[in-house]
Structure formats: C-alpha cells, structure tokens
Amino acid sequence: MDLSWPQVLAWRVRRHFLLRGADVGAVDVVRRLGGLQAQVASAAELAVAARTPAPTSGAVAAGLAARVLVKTWAMRGTLHVLPSDEAGAYLALLAAGRTWERGAWQRTFLDARQMAAVAEAAVDALDAAVLTREELADAILARTGDLALAEHLRSGWGAVLKPLAWQGVLCYGPSRDNLVTFTRPGSYLPGWHGLPDVDGAAPLVVERYLGAYGPATPASFDDWLLRGATPTSLLKGWFAELATASRLVTVTVEGERRFARAEDVEEMAAPGPALPAALAVRLLPAFDQYVLGPGTKDPHLVAPARRGEVSRAAGWIAPVVVRSGRVVGTWEVADGAVRVAIFSEEEPVDAGAIRAEAAHLNPGLPVAVARTA
Numbered sequence: 001m002d003l004s005w006p007q008v009l010a011w012r013v014r015r016h017f018l019l020r021g022a023d024v025g026a027v028d029v030v031r032r033l034g035g036l037q038a039q040v041a042s043a044a045e046l047a048v049a050a051r052t053p054a055p056t057s058g059a060v061a062a063g064l065a066a067r068v069l070v071k072t073w074a075m076r077g078t079l080h081v082l083p084s085d086e087a088g089a090y091l092a093l094l095a096a097g098r099t100w101e102r103g104a105w106q107r108t109f110l111d112a113r114q115m116a117a118v119a120e121a122a123v124d125a126l127d128a129a130v131l132t133r134e135e136l137a138d139a140i141l142a143r144t145g146d147l148a149l150a151e152h153l154r155s156g157w158g159a160v161l162k163p164l165a166w167q168g169v170l171c172y173g174p175s176r177d178n179l180v181t182f183t184r185p186g187s188y189l190p191g192w193h194g195l196p197d198v199d200g201a202a203p204l205v206v207e208r209y210l211g212a213y214g215p216a217t218p219a220s221f222d223d224w225l226l227r228g229a230t231p232t233s234l235l236k237g238w239f240a241e242l243a244t245a246s247r248l249v250t251v252t253v254e255g256e257r258r259f260a261r262a263e264d265v266e267e268m269a270a271p272g273p274a275l276p277a278a279l280a281v282r283l284l285p286a287f288d289q290y291v292l293g294p295g296t297k298d299p300h301l302v303a304p305a306r307r308g309e310v311s312r313a314a315g316w317i318a319p320v321v322v323r324s325g326r327v328v329g330t331w332e333v334a335d336g337a338v339r340v341a342i343f344s345e346e347e348p349v350d351a352g353a354i355r356a357e358a359a360h361l362n363p364g365l366p367v368a369v370a371r372t373a
Contacts, residue, residue: 001249001251001252001265001269002251002252002253002254002255003215003251003252003253003254003268003269004253004254005253005254005300006324006325007268007269007272008214008215008253008268008300008325009300009301009324009325009326010272010324010325011264011267011268011272012212012213012290012325013282013322013324013325014272015032015211015212016032016033016051016212016289016290017029017032017051017052018050018051018282018290018322019275019279020051020052020053021053023052023053023054024051024052025048025052025059025063026048026059026060026062026063026069027063027068027069027083029047029048029051029052030048030060030063030069030081030082030083031083031086031208032208032211032212033047033212033289033293034075034090034205034208034209034212034289034293035074035075035080035081035082035083035090035289036048036060036080036081036289037075037078037079037080037287037289037292038060038071038079038080038081039078039079039287040286040287041060041061042285043285043286043287043288044060044081044287045057045058045059045060045061046285046286046361047284047285047287047288047289048060049360049361050282050283050284050285050288050360050361055360055361060081063081064081064174065174067084067188067189067190068083068084068085069081069082069083069084070082070083070084070087070171070172070185070188070189071171071172072087072091072165072170072171072172072185073158073161073162073165073166074087074090074091074094074165074166075090075094075224075225075226076224076225076226076227077162077227079172084189084190084191084192085191086204086208087171087185087189088168088185088192088193088194088195088196088201089196089201089204089205090201090205091165091166091167091168091195092195092196092197092198092201093198093201093202093205093225093226093230094166094225094226095163095166095167095168095195095198096198096230096231096234097226097229097230097231099163099226099229100115100160100162100163108159109152109159109160110149110152110160114146114148114149115160115163117144117146118140118144118149118153118160118164119163119164119167119169120143121139121140121143121144122136122139122140122164122169122170123169123184124143125139125140125143126169126170126182126183126184126187127184127187128184128187129183129184130173130174130176130181130182130183130188131181131182131183132176132179132180132181132182133153133154133156133179133180133181133182134154136153136170136182137149137150137153137154140153141153161182167195168185168186168194168195169184170182170183170184170185171183171184171185171188171189173188198234199237199238199241202234202238202241203238203241203242203247205225206221206238206239206242206248207242207247207261209221209224209225209293210248210259210260210261210264211261211264212289212293213293213294214258214259214260214261214264215251215253215258215259215260215268216258216259216260216294217257217258217259218235218236218238218239218259220294220295220298221235221239222235223295223297224292224293224294224295239259243259246262247261247262248260248261248262249261249262249265251265251268275324277350277352277353278350278352278353278356279353280323280324280350280353281321281322281323281349281350281353281354281357282321282322282323282357283319283320283321283322283331283338283340283354283357283358283360283361284319284320284321284322285319285361286316286317286318286319287317288317288319288320290322291310291317291320291327292317296310296311296317300326301325301326301327302326302327303327303343303345306327306343309330309343309372310327310330318330318332319331319332321340321342321349321354323346323349328342328343328346328349329341329342329343329346329349329372331358333362333365336365336366337365337366337367337368338358338361338362338365338366338367338368339368339370340354340358340367340368340369340370341370341371341372342369342370342371342372343371343372344371344372344373349369351369354367354369355367
C-alpha cells in the first residue's frame with residue numbers, strides 16, 4: 001500500500017488525541033503515546049492538557065500520586081512518566097541494550113564491578129524505603145565502603161542511577177520537601193511483577209510506538225528508544241517476529257518503505273474529515289511526544305532548515321505550532337503573554353485558532369503572533 005505524508009500526519013494527529021474528540025485522562029494519553037517525557041514536569045502536564053477537551057490542573061501529578069503512573073528514567077536516558085502496568089516492558093527493552101557495560105561508559109563512569117556493587121546496595125537500601133538522592137548515596141556508600149562512588153551517586157544527572165532504573169531496581173517516589181526521592185518499584189507500584197522477558201516485552205512497546213508514530217522504520221524506533229544503541233540483532237528480530245505474525249505490515253509512504261500496525265493501515269488510507277482551520281492548528285508544549293516520537297530530524301515533520309529552532313541547545317525541544325500535522329512555528333510564554341512565531345515561509349495561520357489554542361493551554365494571557373525571519 002502506498003500512502004501520502006498528509007494521510008500519515010492526519011492519522012497521527014488523530015491518534016494523539018489532538019482533535020480532542022474524546023474525553024481522555026492522563027493515563028489514556030500516557031498509554032497511547034508510549035510515555036511522556038517529564039524532564040520538565042509542567043511540560044508533561046501541558047502535553048495532557050493539549051489532548052484533553054477540558055484540562056484538569058495537575059492530572060499527571062494525580063496519576064503519580066495514585067501510582068497508576070510512575071516517573072523514572074526511560075527512553076534515551078531521560079525522565080518519563082509511564083503507565084505503571086506497562087513500565088516494566090519499556091524498561092526491559094532499555095536494559096537489553098546493556099549500555100552501562102560498554103567500555104566508553106565504564107571509562108567515563110563506573111566499571112562493571114562497581115556497578116554491580118551499586119546495584120546490590122541499592123536493592124538493599126530501597127527495600128520498602130523511600131530515600132532522597134543524598135540518603136540513597138549515603139546508604140550505598142555505607143554498604144559498599146567505596147568512597148570513589150560519591151561524586152557519581154550525588155550527580156544531578158543521575159548517570160549511574162539510570163541503569164538501575166532500567167533494571168527495575170529503582171523509580172521515583174513522592175517528592176519530599178521539594179526533593180526528589182527514589183524507591184523500589186516492587187514495593188511501591190501495585191501489581192509490579194519485575195521486568196518481563198525482553199522478547200515478550202518487545203511486541204507491546206513496538207506496537208505502542210507504531211500506534212502513535214507509524215509508519216516507521218526500526219531505526220526510527222530505536223532512535224526514540226535508545227538513540228540507536230539497541231543491538232541490531234535484537235531490533236531486527238522484534239520487528240521480524242511481529243511481521244511474521246501479521247501484526248505488522250510493510251507500507252510505502254511516497255516511496256519510502258516503513259512498518260505499520262496491520263490494524264491501522266485501513267484508517268491511514270481512508271480520507272479523513274476536512275478540518276476547519278481552528279481544528280487544524282495546535283499549540284504543543286516543550287518536549288511534546290508528537291515531535292519526540294519521530295524526532296526533529298524527520299523532514300516530513302520539521303523542515304530541515306527550521307530544525308535548530310525546534311531542537312535547541314542543551315537538549316531543549318521548543319514548544320511548537322502544528323498545522324495539519326506539520327510544525328509551522330514555535331511559541332513561548334514571555335513577558336506575561338503567549339508569543340507565537342510562525343515560520344516566514346509558511347502560509348498565515350488562522351489568528352482565531354491561535355488565540356483559542358493559547359487560551360486552552362494558558363488561559364487569561366494575551367497573545368502576540370509574529371513571523372520569523
């Protein structure tokens with residue numbers, strides 16, 4: 001089957017709940033999108049609000065408090081919110097990369113012996129306990145007696161804690177006096193059964209990805225998952241097994257061969273409803289999954305000449321204006337207003353739609369729209 005990019009992007013917009021036709025909650029959004037990046041907690045909240053007809057303040061925080069959502073280091077080593085009942089599957093695929101066992105990682109951080117000691121100490125320290133970063137570092141140092149670990153354990157980047165998260169040793173707990181805490185998923189999350197077998201976990205994660213960002217290639221899936229670090233044999237095997245089971249099919253999108261879920265192809269090919277201007281435009285927050293899933297390098301989503309305005313220094317992914325599935329500008333809240341910058345090469349964007357979107361995410365603020373150079 002041959003699809004066009006407008007068909008694919010229109011389908012993705014619908015799959016992302018961006019038409020807001022359904023009254024969905026935070027767990028629905030997180031599950032559909034394969035997690036929400038949560039380096040910036042407010043951005044994760046806005047990602048849910050952007051997909052909800054009547055946003056509720058603190059929807060993600062409520063899901064975390066109820067433990068139906070969990071915050072942990074996940075895709076690409078960044079903090080994510082995941083559905084508690086599916087988190088183990090994502091972590092299993094990340095752990096399969098064994099990135100902390102590679103020579104470059106060990107030369108930069110800790111060697112294999114030290115990492116094994118840290119993991120063993122963390123399991124013991126976090127058993128039915130919730131500890132701040134400092135408390136966890138002190139507990140691991142006391143158990144290992146290795147003071148050389150101190151700087152790495154106390155680092156705010158959490159480089160040596162990420163492999164522990166991927167192995168299911170720790171996750172984020174409830175904040176204490178504005179400090180992050182860590183605990184064991186096994187004692188904190190209802191129904192946690194540890195990490196599943198990686199081959200059993202792969203179908204869920206691959207299909208979650210393709211169900212929001214398809215059609216896609218194995219390479220684009222792994223860029224999203226682990227920045228291309230998954231062993232090739234594993235990656236190819238996951239896709240091949242699903243294709244053999246007829247759960248994935250190969251399609252072409254304007255000549256490019258990609259995988260899609262078999263259940264989605266008919267809907268992708270069907271002509272969608274013609275959208276009024278107000279529904280064709282959405283303001284999405286920083287680090288939104290609609291952008292992160294395919295990645296800013298995808299030229300069908302972000303024009304290559306504009307990538308630097310979306311993917312900025314220090315890993316910052318800007319809030320974007322999306323029209324008919326494509327990024328056509330960026331926005332920010334500055335000086336008490338929502339300031340929208342539409343790329344100069346794009347057709348004008350409906351001003352009423354921009355105002356409505358700004359009011360949906362940032363009620364009460366004035367809106368200023370300009371064209372970029």
